[in-house]
Amino acid sequence: MSSISISSKGNMMSSSSAPAGLGLSSGRLFTVGLVSSWYLSNIGVLLLNKYLLSNYGFKYPIFLTMCHMSACSLFSYVAIAWLRVVPMQAVRSRLQLLKISALGLVFCASVVSGNVSLRYLPVSFNQAVGATTPFFTAVFAYLITVRREAWITYLTLVPVVTGVVIASGGEPSFHLFGFIMCIGATAARALKSVLQGILLSSEGEKLNSMNLLLYMAPIAVVLLLPATLYMEENVVGTTIALARKDTKIVWYLLFNSSLAYFVNLTNFLVTKHTSALTLQVLGNAKGAVAVVVSILIFKNPVSVTGMLGYTLTVIGVILYGESKKRNK
Template identity: 25%
Template sequence: MLPTVEKDAGVSLLSRIPSAAYVLNWIFFSTIVILFNKKIISDWGFPYPVLLTCWHLIFATVLTQILARTSTILDGRKTVRMTGKVYFRAIVPIGVLYSLSLVCSNLTYLYLSVAFIQMLKAAAPASVLFVGYAFGTDKYDLKVLLNICAIVFGVGLASYGEIDFSLIGFMYQLGGLIFESIRLIMVQKLLTGKADDPNSYKMDPLVSLYYYAPVCAVMNVIVALFVEMPTFKMADLVQLGPWILIANASAAFLLNVASVFLIGKTSSLVLTLCGVIKNVGIVVLSVILWGTIVSGLQWLGYSIASAGLVYYSLGYEGIKNACLQGQTMWESRGMKYRGNNLTVIVAGGVITTFLLFAWWSSGSAAPPV
């Protein structure tokens, strides 16, 4: 259940946010998190992606617990039929897969450019489809398979055109896609049951994070103890500084909050198109910020993959409807939020301002201490 809203005649101007603002907010935080992680891991001398992921999850665990006790944003958890048996049979495996996906995704930043990573992510639908075939949740469809083949061809073309190709980085990204695909299929099997099935329930993204974050944090701590702690240097942490870590974790958490508000205001159709637009924007930013060289063959391959992704997700009629819905959305007014939800939005604005200031003042290879 998504956060509900009350209609109040005395609502403030801040609560009358246009729908388009939620889209821009989600794109902004999604882009910031990707670029921020890349900056920390590759440029600011903190090559510990597992520890960074662990920090994100600990931060998310603490904040979701606070929000659950001080706001109504996580009231959806009250409708979830959660038992110890369900938690260990469903939530723990999903949480472990989620953790592995995050770790692999962050490890990729050590070996590949941001632009190339976004191109590889276009293959996500293919990964989900093949995992769905293996789990029996998707039925064979020649038309869908051909469309997926077009996406894979585009990604393959982009990979072939990559100048600084790294097999290790490619395998980490592939592993991240596979782990995430299995997680999504497990969630699908968990959530798509009969009405009288005690294991069938629906959780919004923040409620999911409320349940997954603790087990993911524990999993990452265990991994970090064996993988990164033996080579960890406290000097690297001191050089990075606490404010950068807090800002980074806040951005990651606010991305989850932004997704909740966005899902409440739009549909999956618009969200799919926004994701493609965001990825293209990140590729362009990677070229600007890091001087990443993107070959013509890569642009061609990524264009084919993106077009195939949009068509696979929406279909011809869906694309038409999404365009019409997007036009209406830009002209509409946002929902009216209660005071405690406005607090989250205001906090997001403060963190956003801090992030922009930190990013602007960090032109050197090391972050401000």
């Protein structure tokens, strides 16, 4: 009897531990799948933007951004209102809507400037400049909120900036206007993150990133429509004429716009299932992967000096993240 009892207990233990192991394994696979999807969508939209705006010759960065925002508007509504990926958060007041609109304007400036820069700069250099986001975040945080960081945190920003200066000097495809646009995109991205923390800081106004995108994306479309019609003359007619000659442009735009939304969705899900710090570490690695992939695909010339500068910037960003974590 006792042997049967022991045997049954052993079986029960092994049967209960198996699902737990399977659950842990499936959880890890899910996280790996999420991170892989985030990497693929981020790098994919970046490379496709570069291909359309530079190699393919579709020279309409504002219109391309408007396509992205239109897709984000549609897919955000489907994901939140129909699929209930996250609970819908309502806009509570006109003042909150005004704040969201201000963020939408800065967001537009960031995406448009980034797309414009891709017309003139290789992805590798674009990513090197984009890695200086922590520098601009620290500057805007100090100027707007007068919030000071520890001196060691500011010290880590020295290699961040120095690396970009070195990379700029060693970049064979350097273009001044493209560089200015890329700096503008990076600064606008940092400004949005600082303003978001200030404008939507009260408990009644906090929105998760998916709900914020739901409200910002349509506002961005409204802002971008007159801009593209005025600044990119006959863009609709040219796009239609191009589509008649080559239908692939339609599929490029549809896929590219869908990827733009998927970047935001996977960014939210990776943060939710890991942590903001993990996302930061993965983001640093993503930039390096994007640089390597873009060089392999577009075969743009790179110099040893440029790669050393980019490496120094990434090291500075990692040190900045560590410093912020320790001084919390």
